[in-house]
Amino acid sequence: MDIRKYLDSTYLKTNSQASLDESENQVVAQFFIQEAIEEGFKLIMIRPDRVSLAKKMIVEANSKVTIGTVIDFPEGTSSIVKKLDEALECIQNGADELDYVCNYEAFKSGDVDLVKNEILKGTQLGLDNNKIVKWIIEVAALNDVQIAELTTLIKNVVVLNFKADTYSSVFIKSSTGFYKTENNLPNGATVASIKIMLQNASPLPVKAAGGVRTYKEALEMIELGVQRIGTSGAKAIVNGEETSSRY
Template sequence: MDTETLAPRIDHTVLGPETTWRDTERVLDEAEEHGMNACIPPCYVEEAAAYAREVTLATVIGFPHGQNAPEAKCAEAVGADDDGADELDVVINIGRLKAGNGDNGNRTGASDNDPIEEELAGVVAATPLPVKVIIETARLSDGEKRRACEAAEAAGADMVKTSTGFAGGGATVDDVALMSEYLPVKASGGVGSYEEAIAMLEAGAERIGASSGVRILSGAPDA
């Protein structure tokens, strides 16, 4: 795959806890130069939207643990939209997912995914922006991954994303293949080379999330 085809499928990412505006500016410059998207912290979206008008901006909601109240996630989504974000990557509430019916707010007859689906549907409805749901595959069994993807699909999300990059594991070919049965997949976490990116795309990923976007592109045959 050549760089012109690959670049728009990469979300060049900077989301560390010590990320400064200077770090964000560098990622935006690289994204603009190479034709990539950028995934940045919510606190810099307004500045970034003014600084890099041609770059598609993704930002994160409920990051990195997903335990924010549903109302807080919706408010984050609205704020990001107002600030100029183009896409939202929202972290699923893993504790709620794992608890299933045992943690559905004492409602009888609710499905295992009910609280997760409701929360995600609220975020989807809060803005017109595309929503990617981060399910944090490293913390889930295959059955839980499927339930997370089912909830995202039922909620009207646009994509599912493997990882935050902060849970001790990232994207794998097997997880991408499983997730792609439900929705388009963003493979994120640990993808650091052209070969790794292509493996994810061949497994069914539509998008790559990586802090190594420039390095990935430098490995393309025409680079």
């Protein structure tokens, strides 16, 4: 099975996270973009400040690779105004998909109205501009009940406020891949968390991000029902190798 169409090849490390200076990290980002073009992956997921670079390289290569970027990454605690401003700038720079980090901390503290408002407005901005929207819920920060409840909340906001033909353009996504866990516990998608999301997300699609390191694991996620997989080891996975990346 050729799983390239499911893979969002991902590079989201800042200079400090990569232990590189700006020019060195730019080279790494260019490598990932070029690899996505050559391998024909579904999408290259890149930080907002590199969307213009990705757009330029993809246009010059006459490639069909689409561009995704992350909004309010990785904490998700910024105001909805800041989220929308960042998203709009990314749209203007050529992004095709917007992966917002949901304010899961607000959700955990009981501020459900804040979360509903950002889901509504962030989704509206994306759909109004014909973009795919994803909401990252950060499963490693939630227990099983919270995963189910937050997934359901997002689903309900979308179903109540948008037309059925837009549902396939609004994903619920498991993880940033950058959440710090204790005792080296998984910080990304697990089979258990993805099953809970899938049980509560329909009719919205689900994206598994972080923790998928082999072709076998990717295939398992696809067979469970996920429609997209985010990984910084996309080429290794396609080649049947195991990626050492935590994302």
